[in-house]
Amino acid sequence: MRKRIRFSDDWYFCPHQVTAGEDGQFERVHLPHSNYILPYHNFDEKVYQFTSTYRKRFTLPYPQNGGRIFLDFDGAMMAATIILNEQEFPEHRGGYVPFSLDITDYVVDGENELIVLLDSSERKDIPPYGYVVDYLSFGGIYRDVWLRYTPAIYLDNVFITTENVLDSEANIKVGVRVHNQSTDTQPVIIETIIRTSDGQEIARFSSQPLELTTQTQQEVELKSPVTGFALWTLDEPNLYTAEIIIKRDGEAVDRIEERFGFREAAFKEDGFYLNGEKIYLRGLNRHQTYPYIGSAAPERLQKRDADIIKYDLGCNIVRTSHYPQSPYFLDRCDEIGLLVFEEIPGWQHVGDEGWQALALRDLQVMIERDRNRPAIVLWGVRINESLDNDEFYEKTNALARKLDPTRQTGGVRFFQQSNFLEDVFTFNDFSNGVESPLHRPHLITEFAGHMYPTKTWDNEDRVLEHALLHTRVHNQAMATEGVSGAIGWCAFDYNTHKEFGSGDKICYHGVMDIFRLPKFAAYFYSSQISPEERIVLQAATYWTNGDRSGGGNDPLVIFSNCDEIEVYIGERLIGKFEPDRTRYPNLAHPPFTVEGLGMRWGDAYDDLRVIGYYQGNKVAEQQIDASNTPHTLKLWCDDTQLYADGCDMTRVAFQVVDKYGNRLPYAHTLVELSLEGYGELIGENPFVLVGGQGAVYLKAGETSGIVHITAKARGLPEAKVSVTLITP
């Protein structure tokens, strides 16, 4: 029967190309793997652009039993030549999509040698390269690898669609490809069982008997009415599984499971509808890159990003700019109810015929990989912000519609006069306001970004204005007819090329920094969360008298979902305030604007205290120390437990804070970290705080136990945190 084995452990890595006969200096590694551990900024991107060699020697964990064996790569950056027992496969070009090799005929019973020669350079023949690109692709086998056993008669390429889920006549269709690699023609039937996530069966149906000719494949489609399901919604993202079984003489020969959800998603002229309900889309763009490790983030970090975007930032949509992202990230989007706009790799440049063929291949692989995910509501079929190229984009649209007639297409451009070949006009609006749509349905797919790069240690005026830019655009987009929503640029600061960054190879465009720590803009997003879910209250100030141009603190802006606040300076009540509905009438939770504080540069100064009320009850309080004195070195890990598998990771973050716990943005303190136990810190150590904060990653070792981390900074008590490593 079918087996899928994670094949990511015990690889050997050499940072150059090892030719036959040469031994090379190999290091034992586990995947996901980055071919070069970088500083978080100020590096030359050429350092990871080389060809490396990955080697894995293995004996087959199970006998072949007349079936097929595949090697499935979730992603290797950028071009991979695979050699198995001296059999060389054609180079796989493209680092953002998965690929599979049928290795059945090349594996042997004893020891096998698998070699991956991985070219991680910016190859002009492969999307996104050919011209300049505003992000880095990094290098390495940065996603998992799997060994897949199937019988000789097997299933793949499942496509589950649902119809009329909002009325009583709902249907489910299951498409599947059936392969017969056996030597005979086979009489089979296909059966499907639909189950809830806790295993309860809600439907079962079968195909007519089929004759499968030897050495062929056939597309089969089954359809059945279905009742008794719960919809996939943003608050209750109910997931189901379809188990598809191929039977010969009543016996199961192969079975495959696929997850999906029942939901209806549509962009219409007047906005976006999920299950018939109109929803304003408030989102952010996400790059899949991280400090130090590039793109090689393990499952836990991938999932955590989805959680940050949904729960910390209160977004309901994310755009996977500018390429298909990790299956783990997308799994989590399905699980938590975070909508996704997924697009093909590329950035402004369209290459020659060969390049375009790869882009079409990317599109096909992306859709076939992800079309059962309820979270995905739109396919991006254009190269981000490229000029019109009707011939090419007619092809991408036709291909997407053929592979998935249930989802609309979009294609991101930066000018509204562009030919509208897609179903949704997806537009990067950098007007710092909202352009009135020329085409509908219309979705803003980027704004802010390079119009207002902002660092966590910028002056208060700038960090505040950055937050207000996001606030204003959403406020305006919500009231602009025909606009379905706005996806800001972007969630997290990211490493980039010199043509784009702030000189240290970072684009400071995130509402969070590269370590996923918030700027004020992050609190605009989180303040839009319902107060029933979580109370948010953050004064967007460092509460100094001389940081803003001209001095003082006017106006004081507070991001909160409370319905009333009280502001005190010292013991003096400044007043009670309501959300600023005059400036931001369309937001569910406008920020509070407190004007006329009357404090000027040089005036005597006292602590700030803001109290938040919701439905008449005090629910939150924030105080800021007017003396801004470093009080505590705060240290925390996002997880208390990790798997002792040699690749699991969690973020270790630290901040210098005042006596009330507020970050001190100008504490550029040196922090020294030390670790005891079976683990490794990945990142800069010692670390000079950036905007009063920073982070590294803890990578688990391979022995269970407790890891203790200590952080020291001059003049502050040392901080400790521990993480338990458990057996996977």
Ligand code: GAL
């Ligand atoms: C857009 C582009 C993004 C990013 C952004 C910065 O033009 O699509 O990738 O570069 O600008 O604002």
